[in-house]
Every structure is written in structure tokens, then in C-alpha cells.
Amino acid sequence: MGVRGLHWFVTSACQGVGSVVNLEDVAKSYRSRYPGSVPVLVVDAMSCLRQWYTPEFWVCGGQWREYLSSLDSFINTFTTAGIKLVFYFDGLVEQKKRDEWVKRRLKNNKEIARIFQFLKTNKQQPGKNMFFIPSGLATFTRFALKSLGQVTVQSLQEADYEVASYGLHNNCMGILGEDTDYLIFDTCPYFSINHLCLAKLETIMFCRQNLCSRLGLHLTDLPLFACLLGTDTVPERAMERFRNQCLASYCSKRQVSDKRVNVILAVANYISGLPRSYDSVLALAEMLPLGLDKSILLRGIRSYLLPGQQSPWLPPDPSPHSEAALREDMPLCLDQEIFQIAKEQHVRGESHMVYNVLRTGEVDCSNTLEDEHDREIPGQALIYYPARQHIYSILLESAKDTNPAVKEWFVYPGNSLQQPELVQPKQLSGGTTSLRSLWFGGGPEIEQRRHGTFLACLNLEEMAEEFQGLEAPVRALCSLLIYLALQVESLSLEDLNAFIAQALCLEGKSAAQLAGLQLAQIDPRAVHLASVFIRGLGLLLMANSTCGFPFRMDDLMPWRIFDGKLYQEKYQQCHRGYPLQELLEFNVSMCTCL
Template structure:
């Protein structure tokens, strides 16, 4: 997640570190010096998602076919120049990064609160300064790139470390990212994704050599510099006192504003005057707070040392860290764990491996309105389904005890949802679905073939969503994608009692209408105004697709993954348009674009959902929510309206710079502010749903 202050230093104080490069010329030079290799760029994917998502609309749940086209343009630009790409995804969050992860998630809560406040005030999408990537973008990007036949890798440990090590060992041409940690690793050249011009295929290369020259440091000193500035291993508050002492010595008469800009240079000057050895590191430790972990600096420096490398700041007998392997639980079959590991690395299954190896999963922020009491957060809605998935993975053992005598294992969940302050993980029981004969073992589900097993996988998948008694009804659906969408919508309808007929009609209409629409057609859809509830519902659906993927993986892939992808079954603007039509009393014919084939498919899916719901005593009610015409909506620049809307505050206003909690902010947003500002609050009653 980067070195504190280093990017600003490079951008504003030492621009010589930035060197513009033409990637075609760089590839040609690489080819001349490596005639036996083809130029390959290792891509830090998580740093690139914001750059890749180019559709103008982002608040409606994602313009997935447009996004797919954007990814294809990116890949084609490099392949045309003869440059290969290998994409790395974060596979796990290491314990040392959990606190930083939590702080980021809570900051995102503040951003989401502002977004919904703006939507309710203005009935339109906020400007780009409030841009928030669609939910699940990282998950679905893995499958999008895999569908193009590209090389995808999901990390088993710290992703930055794996990228740096892979690029070095495989003599890659460069690393593409936007993370100053890559200025610290002694690896291949580091290129900027934010400065990349696809048309010219040029970007900025950050030169480690020039950075060292400007700071009078050796390459081996950069890891210590990163630690003393503050990074993911060494918290900034641990080194703050030392940094300001360095400033006082470096600029004894400097003004505060100038001092802040010179922190990097001041710390580098301090390092130059310390004995470059492990004993010198001990001297540095003495300047840290007495309560800090004595091994913290060593761990921080060590985290940048790749296999086969050494550091003068570490003991001579200190072996550089090798790629860590998670300990495999002895209670599980080795073939099963190896299978899960391989699927994880290939980015075909993420949750499964983390549950089996660590018993811990996490999920980032979702565009959800905490003030809408009718709609729970996705972390709560999908918990029963996740519990079934955990139960299949952790309880599917031969000769298991009867349910009445069993102690079910728990999984640690770090899920962002309204009211959760993330002060500790939720401990969630792994509860297998109730099936006659019990749960089959993973050997059967994953590694056995045959018609009987295929039927079992299908039934297990439906069982994750409480629908195991309706296998025959689902088999009557012609398309696999239709079956999985009906499964998801049925689950949502049963879990969220406030979903109404109009909501279901909007979901189903967009599912059947999207099939033959190309990306450019979807891009031209005009949404008259933005409704906050529709934004929330869109995010719930997309997050549900992620749960379908996890269930599919756990059950041995009864469905092809392509049928679970959002670009096959969902488009944000199309759903939003259907939602507005449905709630304003649009006829079925108009909702389905006067297409008899679509009407027939719509009715078939809706009949199945209504039938299953009736069997479970869930009767959908009509509850239209008429929306105010656009002319009655308030002018975002100050126009009045007889409707009771609050004016949005300008995003450049000082109140929006994180200085104070805002009027109308949700409880989670208030708590996020207090946490980030160092005034961490106690959890309110009911914050945790164990």
C-alpha cells in the first residue's frame, strides 16, 4: 500500500526520478539484450482497476460489457507492440496489513455516505471526484482476463512481494503499478499506470538509481528508508518522533511547510550518518518509542529483501524470506488442499482456499445506503449462504458425527456492512446444508466424475441457497445462466422481505433484455435520474454473483463460470432504467421492449420464482415507489423544489476534507471518522452480529 510521503516527494521535490519512456522502444531494447526472451510486463492488477474502469457511469452497479471492452483495448495495445502481460491479484491479506486494511475500509464508508447524500439531494451520479469502483470489480476482473486467455496469478502471500520476486526471477521487462513499494524493491523497472497513454504506449518509469543518487543513498538503504517513513509493516505513528527529529537536524531553521516537504530528504540524511550495519539498525531502534516492537524495523527491512538477496541492515546469518507457504491442516486430504491451492493461484477460486487454509475471509466496501433501513447490507444478506459454503468445505468429512453431537468450526469474517466497526472479526459458524445422507466429502465433490456426481454437485449448489428441494424445477430452465440468476433472485427474495414485485420485475427484465445488447448499445442508455434505492439493489445483485462463484467453486463447478459473470447477466444503467419503469407502472410489454420472446422468458422465470416462494410461504407484494419527475428534482446548483430534499454540499467545501463528522452521516460513517482521526469510539449496541 506504499511508503508514506514518497510519492509526493517524487512528484514535487525530486521529479528527476520520473523518466518518460516509450514502451515500444523499451521492448525493442529489451529484445536486443534478451534475444532468447519476449518482453513481459508484470501487472499489479489491484493498482490498475481504477485506470481500467473507463465507462462514464459507475454508480448504477457497473457497466460490465463496457468494462470488458476497456480491458480488451488495454491488452490489445500491449500485444500489438509485442509485449506480454502477466496479471497478479491479492490472494490474502497478511495480518500485518489488517489494521491498514481496516482504516481504508472505514475511510471508504465516509466516501460512500457522501455519495448517497449527493444522490438523494441531486438525483444524479456524482462527479468524478467522488468516483467509487463498482462492487466486485477485482473479483470479476480475474475472470474477464482469464476469458481472454491471459496469464493470471493469485498471490499466496503479500502480492507486492510476489510481483517483485516473479518479475526479477523471470527477467520481466518491467512492473506496471502505482505503488511506491516498487521503488524500494531491488527488482526490474517500475512503470506508472496512472501516467500510461495507451495511444502513444508511453508512461513514466520511476528510477531507483536516480532516487538513490538524489538522496545520497545506496540501493540497499531503500528498505530502511521505507520503514522510517512508515509503511504497512512499520506504522507511521511509530516513526513520527524520529522523522521530526530528523527534520530538526536537517533544517534547524526551516519553516513547517517546507519541513513537511523535506521529510524524505531529512530521513535519508539521517540514514547516511548511521553505521550501515545491523549494529546501526540497533542504534536507530533506540530512537523509536519504548513500547514499539523491537523487531519491527528488522521485519520491515526484511519484507523488501527478495530470495537470494541480503541487506547490510540485517544480521549476517539472516536468510532472506522465501515465498511463504501456508501450513496445511493435517485433518484435510493433501490432494484436496493441493487442488484448492492450484485453483486459487489460477484465480479460479479465492474464498475456498482461504477458508480451508486460514479459516478467514474478507470483503471490501459495497455501495450501500446505511440510512435505508429496508435494505440490509450484503454482508448480512448473504451470510446464511456463506455459512452453507463454509459447512461444505469444513464439515464434509467421512464418518462425521451426527449433527446433535458435532461442534461446528467457525470462520473469521472481515466483512464491511452497516454498523460493523471492524474492531474484530465476526465468528461465523460453518453450518452445512441439511440433506438426506449428509454432506459428501470434497474428494467426491471435486475429484470424482460421472453423471451421479454431476447431479450431486448441482443439488449441493442449490442447497447453499436453501433450494435443494427444487432441483427438477431448475432443470426445466434451458440456459445455465437463467438457472443461476433465478437461484440468486430467489435467495434474495427469501432473505430480504422488503423486496417487492416491482423490484423483482426490474431484475428479471434487465436479465432477459441484456442478452443481445452490445456494449456500445448499453453505453447509450439514458437514465432519467438516479434513485438511491436502485443503486443499493444493484450492488446487492452484483455481490450475490460473487457468492454464486464461491458456491460453484465449493461444489466442484456444477456450472461453467462464464454463466455467473456480470457481463452476461447484468448492466447497471439497464437495471436502473428498468427499475424506474417498473416502479412507475410501466406495462410488461413496454418493460420488455415489446419483444414476445423476452416476455415469454420473463414469465417463465417469474413463474418459477413465485412457485418456490409460495412453497416457502413468501408471497411477494406490489409496492410501487413512484419517483418525482426530473423537473421536480432540486437543481444541484441551488434550484428549489417543493420536495423535501437536502442540498448537496460542494465537494470542495472544507467540511468535506475529513475535518469534522458531517450532518446526516450514518453511524458507521461517524465511527469511521473517529477511528481514522484517532478518536476511536466504542461499538454501539448491536454492532456485531456473531
């Protein structure tokens, strides 16, 4: 993420680029400069997740009520200071960054393997040095922030570009995140989430003007500078030979110190001596390795130009950001009104994965805390594969004559991610219901059809009558557990009872009560099952979005029906044969539910 080596440079080796500021004071200064305006921080939510997840236990599947409470505190601190927050989430992975995405996912697989090895050896949660965000955290954070009344935006391209553009064109007070790309974009000030002290509202502000002064560059040089160091668009290896030549020349004239510092200074020194012209970039492109697209430097520079901006390193372009923006052409064989609504719901963060299927026919799912050595529990991507086939058949029913396949980049044990898996839609047993009727129809009959189609995605349409009397969150829980029981042969009655018991006992428990719950040990299989369950809730979000929202999205949220630490406790109790009364904490009214 960001520019290779730049974060270390500006935080450890370059004084003056970063300075400690109080955000409340920055907001006061903003209001004095722009009377009547509200200071807005645009938040790169994806880079904040690790800082936001503060509950002690992270390995058990998520302490969701505690997390919701901590997000609420975070928002209230800024609200009290008179600062409005706008949260941006990544909406897709652009093709030019897919290789980098795959590389990170494979690296994460190794980290997850070490976590499970630690769990099996120690029966305890690893230390913070092995911290891995709970599965599904990004998805459910988006809905959590919406439930707390916040403005959330899901991007139509890489979120950092849209964050920078929003910050510039809405005269925002600044950007809150952790990505050195925000030092390269010519946009509003950039504040660090990693250095944020919430109690004092103090953090580090990085100043791109000071960076330019230290490097002897102009602001318009920064995109080229970033590309020569290496970004997600221009691989680090692409200009390695160039950097080595710069370093050799630079160090021959100066006393050698830290190589990392010298590489950055040498590249900046080289750029400062070049004519600021398109020809200079073409000459640099000749140093790219054989087989690499010569236009990659041009695309990399353009990716940092926001709407209305130009670069002296590029030929004049009436729309210089066009390379960075996602094309908005509507795919063939799709209903225009359906597509437009899907897009609007996507941007507002109201649906899950539907727009990606309709727009590009390509979806992805990041790493899950799964034990690759547990052969009795299939990868979550495989468990929910049949349901996704049904969902795709509903979404793509108007394009069935073209036999579309959805490209899936789903991370699971055994998948090398060398290429996407092609998933053929599979028609529901009772036939596919028209997407128009599900999305636009009204009345009790259509509402019943929405619920029936939702269950049919899980092959549970025959259970519709049995579910009628249940409250919505319980109905969703039962749907998911029955689906899991049918798909995972090794799932035991004790496993299922643990999910039900924790959901029943969760009702009425506050975040503080859940935080006080203590676990003597951690069971690695329960960790695995908890992550599979959370991914299942993500699948329900996708099915609900597809079927015209038979459920309120809030009814499918984990803080309504799941707590990872509580599940660990109930899992261990169930497998030790605890009596029903003790399992349900001696609540007599619950005993009839199991």
C-alpha cells in the first residue's frame, strides 16, 4: 500500500514532514478561515480498521458489540469537537492492482497459519504482534457506521483516489488514514490514524510541501517520484535497475549513510535535474525490464492526477484522470434501471457485492481465519459456493443466453490465486424469479416471494413455513445454521447448539458485560467455525441485497446474533457436556429453545 519506503522515510529519517497537531485546534482554524463552513475529515476507512478494532479478543471471530461501542465513542469524540466525518470504503480491486492484492493475500495466508500453530500449541490468543483483523470486519464496519448515522461511501474504483478527490473538491479540513499515496496526491492535508491519540485528538499531520522542500522537488514531481520508488500501479522491481544507477552516482559524490535514505534522496536528486517534459518520462520508460508495458509510468503518474489537474511530465490531456477512473459503460444484456439502482446502492454502502457482479462479473473475498490443516471443515468459499451460484443466477438472469460466468478471487486453503475461478450461475430449483419483480414489486405476495427466493438461494425454500413465527434475526440465524449443517458433514450437534446458545445469551448483554467475560483457553476449531459463520453472514447480506431486501440489513448484523468470545465459551461448554440450564445461564425461558 502506498509508496515503497516513503512511510519509513517521513517518520524516521526526514524531520519536518510530520508534525504533531491537535485536530480540535485545526478545526477551529478552519472555521475562522471559512466562516459558516463545517470542518470535514474524509476518512479512509480501510486503513483505519486495525486502529478501530480495540476489543481485547480478536481471534475468536469478533467482539461485535464491543466494536460497535468503540466506533460510537470514536465518532462522538469528533462530533464533540465540531468535526464531521465522511467514511470511504474500497468498492473493488482494479485490474492494475490485482497482482499486488494477490501477493498480500498469500502473505496473509502464512500469517494465519502461524496464528493457528500458536493456538494449537498454547491454547491462548497470540500477542498483538500477530494481530489479524477479524474476518468480515471491513464489510460489517460499513454497516456499523451507517447504523450510527454516519455518511459512508463505497468507491467505484480504488478508494484512495476518491478520498483524495473528495477532500480536494469539497474543501475538506483533511484526510484521516494511513497511506503515503496521500502525500503524493495534490489534495487537502493528510493526518495519520496510526498516530491518533483519541483522548487528546492529537495526531501527526504530514506536509507534502515540506517533503518537496526536503527533496528539492516541486509538487508536480511527486507522482513521478512515487512511480520510480514503486507503487501498487508500478511494481517496485520495475525501476530497480534505475534506482541502483541513481544510488551509485549519488553515493559516489556524498558520504554513504543509510541505504534506504540514500535511495530516496538519489531518486529525488535525479528527478530535480531532468527537464519537466513528456520526453523525460519516455526516456525513463526505456529502462523498464523487457516484457513490461512501456506505458506503465504514464499510467502511474496519471493515477495521481485528480479531476482538473495536469502534469508537466505528461502530454496535455483534456481529462487527465481518465486512466485512473473506472469506465462507467453499462455491461451488455442488463436492465439499465436495475444497473443504475445497483450502482446507487453500492455507492451509498447499502448493498453487498451486487454491483460488482453486475458491473464487472468479478468479485473477491479476502483472507479468513481458517485452519488450512483442518481437512474436516472445507474452506468457507467452498461451503458457500452453491449459494453464490444461485445468487448469480438471479442477478444475471437477463444475460442467461450469453452463459455468463462470474470470476471469483476467493482466498481459501489450496487456492493459489494464479487466476480467477469461473463460477457458472445455477438456476434455483423452482426457477429464477425476475430481478425486476424482486426489486420493484409491491404487496404481500411480492414480499413473500422475496423471502422465498432468499431461502431458495440457500436451498431452504421448504423451510419457509417453519420460519414464519420467528423474529428476523433468529430467522436469519436458523437459515445459516441449517445451511451449514447440510454443507459441512463434520459439523456436530454440539457445534450448532453453541451457536444457538450464544445467540440466545447474547440478548440483553451490554458491551461492558461481554468485555468482562474471561476465557481460560482458546479452542482453535471454534476459532475456525466462528470465522466460517461470520463469512456466512456476509453471504446473507449478498442474498438479501439480491432478493430485494426481505430482511432489514440491521437484522443480519453480527452484533445482533454473534459474539466471538461468548461463542468460545459456549462451544467449550457444549463439548464438555454442560447441562442445558448452565449452558443457558439458568434462564428458564430460554431452555425451551434448545
